[in-house]
Amino acid sequence: MAAKLRKGDKVIVLAGKDKGKSGEISSVDPKAGKAVVEGVNIAIRHTKQSQNSQGGRVPVAMPIDLSNLALSDANGKATRVGFRVEEGKKVRYAKTTGEAV
Numbered sequence: 001m002a003a004k005l006r007k008g009d010k011v012i013v014l015a016g017k018d019k020g021k022s023g024e025i026s027s028v029d030p031k032a033g034k035a036v037v038e039g040v041n042i043a044i045r046h047t048k049q050s051q052n053s054q055g056g057r058v059p060v061a062m063p064i065d066l067s068n069l070a071l072s073d074a075n076g077k078a079t080r081v082g083f084r085v086e087e088g089k090k091v092r093y094a095k096t097t098g099e100a101v
Contacts, residue, residue: 003028004081004092005035009101010072013040016064022072026061034063073097 005011005025012022023037041064049055070078071094079096092101 003030005066005069005071011035011037011069012072012078013037013064013068014070014078015068016041018064022076025069028066029063032063033066035066035069036061036063037069040064071101074099 005028007025007028009025010022011025013019018040021040023039026036026038028035038061041062042059043062044057045060047053047055047058071081073079073094073096075097077096079094081092081101082095083090084093085091086100093099094101
């Protein structure tokens with residue numbers, strides 16, 4: 001199946017504790033159906049001090065399910081993603097505006 005959401009996409013959270021927040025996807029795990037979005041689904045991790053880093057409570061963005069994310073269109077609203085062929089290439093497009101992503 002083609003990837004509707006990819007690394008670098010601006011997305012909006014549709015459900016969960018961070019509903020309504022938006023951010024950029026930093027990584028995607030298609031096998032698990034999850035993505036890590038900057039500034040969303042933050043958890044506190046307690047790290048031990050080492051030579052390279054200071055120890056303490058470190059905020060880390062945790063994976064969120066792809067079904068709870070929607071692509072943000074040019075107007076900043078949530079949109080679904082469709083596929084069409086343009087000039088022999090398969091292209092993603094925003095269903096609300098119709099423009100290619």
